[in-house]
Amino acid sequence: MTIQFYKYQGTGNDFVMIDDRAEKFPAEDHDLVKHLCHRRFGIGADGLILLRNKAGYDFEMVYFNADGRLGSMCGNGGRCTVAFAKFLGVFQDKTKFLAADGDHEATIERGLVSLKMNEVNGVECGTDFYFMNTGSPHYVTFGENVAEENVFEKGRSIRYNDRFKQEGTNVNFAEMRTDKSLYIRTYERGVEDETYSCGTGVTASALAASLKGLESPVKIETPGGKLEVSFKKAGEHFTDIYLTGPAVQVFKGEVPAQMVEFLA
Numbered sequence: 001m002t003i004q005f006y007k008y009q010g011t012g013n014d015f016v017m018i019d020d021r022a023e024k025f026p027a028e029d030h031d032l033v034k035h036l037c038h039r040r041f042g043i044g045a046d047g048l049i050l051l052r053n054k055a056g057y058d059f060e061m062v063y064f065n066a067d068g069r070l071g072s073m074c075g076n077g078g079r080c081t082v083a084f085a086k087f088l089g090v091f092q093d094k095t096k097f098l099a100a101d102g103d104h105e106a107t108i109e110r111g112l113v114s115l116k117m118n119e120v121n122g123v124e125c126g127t128d129f130y131f132m133n134t135g136s137p138h139y140v141t142f143g144e145n146v147a148e149e150n151v152f153e154k155g156r157s158i159r160y161n162d163r164f165k166q167e168g169t170n171v172n173f174a175e176m177r178t179d180k181s182l183y184i185r186t187y188e189r190g191v192e193d194e195t196y197s198c199g200t201g202v203t204a205s206a207l208a209a210s211l212k213g214l215e216s217p218v219k220i221e222t223p224g225g226k227l228e229v230s231f232k233k234a235g236e237h238f239t240d241i242y243l244t245g246p247a248v249q250v251f252k253g254e255v256p257a258q259m260v261e262f263l264a
């Protein structure tokens with residue numbers, strides 16, 4: 001069996017994207033997913049996404065982290081899957097799809113995908129951090145000179161501390177700039193490294209920043225590009241959360257049968 005795939009990136013968060021409407025992909029083979037995501041032995045990606053049919057929805061997004069395990073929600077991956085669905089002709093103007101954390105709606109305008117995220121009910125406010133679930137768990141810490149931060153070392157030490165080592169967490173380092181925009185770098189669980197951008201992390205950081213006084217919409221820059229997060233806020237209850245930014249098809253290809261068999 002060969003595997004046809006596309007490669008997408010959303011602000012540098014990159015994904016192997018597979019049209020699996022025929023449900024042929026061996027999704028239980030986590031080693032295969034891990035190999036396909038490997039940057040030396042495979043295609044190379046932060047995650048792998050299957051687009052599948054789902055009754056009552058335009059499609060379902062099934063997301064795996066680069067470590068091969070089924071993931072929770074992925075904001076940039078969600079935006080890329082919407083762009084892929086549009087490319088495949090699965091929807092026209094507005095789409096409704098199912099992801100790991102439930103229903104999502106999205107639109108595409110001038111190449112920018114606007115993805116509705118799940119409501120956030122409650123944020124843990126620590127002494128020097130915020131912790132919340134935006135579809136995936138996110139620890140957010142604010143600082144200065146985030147460009148110089150050792151995101152890998154510090155992020156990893158938080159992700160593997162006593163509190164988080166079991167379930168894991170993503171760790172975001174955010175800087176509030178004088179123009180009220182945010183600069184964010186993220187250590188991602190499941191990739192276990194810094195990625196160029198993390199959609200659910202950018203969303204969590206924008207909501208955390210709103211508790212420090214920033215108003216919607218929040219403009220964000222990550223090492224991989226620019227995003228925007230808008231929302232409605234009532235205390236620590238957030239609704240109508242939209243993550244907006246580019247999602248780009250980079251190339252398409254085929255994993256040959258002997259490689260799939262070798263990996264299996």
Ligand SMILES: N[C@H](CCC[C@H](N)C(=O)O)C(=O)O
Binds near residue numbers: 075137197
């Ligand atoms: N890159 C993703 C985050 C994936 C979350 C995943 N790394 C986890 O929580 O296990 C995003 O754009 O939202």
